[in-house]
Amino acid sequence: MTRPxxxxxxxxxxxxxxxxxxxxxxxxxxxxxxxxxxLAEAERSEANKVRGCASQVWLVTEPQTDGSIVFRGDSDAHIVSGLIAIVLRLYSGRPAADIA
Incomplete structure (x- = not known):
């Protein structure tokens, strides 16, 4: 079980x-x-690009069969990559209801 x-x-x-x-x-x-x-080069697509960021940011969402969502991401900026890592640590692998 995922901790809160x-x-x-x-x-x-x-x-x-x-x-x-x-x-x-x-x-x-x-x-x-x-x-x-x-991320694979194909995952750095327009569909995965986060709009509104000064840096380039890509976020891949992978819904799981148990109802959780796994996120993966990357950026062209080191500090933004770190912020992505924090967000993923907090939310990746959780059910959609918990994320909302």
Whole structure:
């Protein structure tokens, strides 16, 4: 069973709390972005592109048979990739109702 989003968010907040200043937190976000699984070139399509971002961002959604949704994503900007990793950590693999 997936733990509640609030618990995942609290864990993430605790990790950031351990880091000293904003520069360490910034570096940590970039490191999180480096953990993203690469997208196939075909997945970097217009259909998966997130509109309205200054950076290029792609988000792939994969509905699962159990009702959960797995997300994968990437960006051409290091910090944005890290932010994507945070969003995926919080929401990927959860039922649509929990995400909403």
């Amino acid at each position: 989003i609030d618990a995942a968010l609290n864990e993430l907040a605790d990790e950031f709390e351990l880091l000293g200043d904003w520069e360490e937190r910034y570096r940590y976000v970039i490191e999180l972005g480096r953990t993203l699984a690469p």
